[in-house]
Amino acid sequence: MTKPNLIEAVRRLHEDVDADAAPIVQANRRRMKCKVGCHDCCVDNLSVFAVEADRIRARYPELLEEGRPAPPGRCAFLDTEGGCRIYPDRPYVCRTQGLPLRWWDDGPDGVAEFRDICALNEPDGPPLVKLNPDECWTLGPYEGRLAQLESERSGGGLHRVRLRDLFSGACSRSATR
């Protein structure tokens, strides 16, 4: 089980993500369609580092023990209205969903910058290539910070947990709508 200080470190990391994401949301406010009930991005089979899963375990023991996961095909934590049942404690990946993302990867001519955004948020704003770097969420730094916490938790390993598997008996029970 994760030590309380690691859960607190994950909480602080999420707080920092929200603070860093806020000006990017503001810069992209005309194009952002994210709202409660919009959940195309809340797909099934999302997995998170075990250290992030432990924050959810610590905060929602009753939901995980007695609640039912959403039916297969969507994130297990969606409620029947399309809202997130763990919203204040949702993992990192859910906190930056919908923002213009930028990262570096191998391209045909070597390492290059790539950009992407949820298809619903693509219109009503300048083309992604025209955005300043500080108007995009840069992948890498927070992933590194999370990996460090996970390594600390797992004694050097990088264990991942499927969100659906956090529910007790998740295989045999699912919520009906």
Ligand code: SF4
């Ligand atoms: S944890 Fe919440 S925000 Fe994240 S994918 Fe699931 S329902 Fe969506």
Ligand code: SF4
């Ligand atoms: S990222 Fe896309 S699918 Fe997800 S809430 Fe925002 S607009 Fe909806």
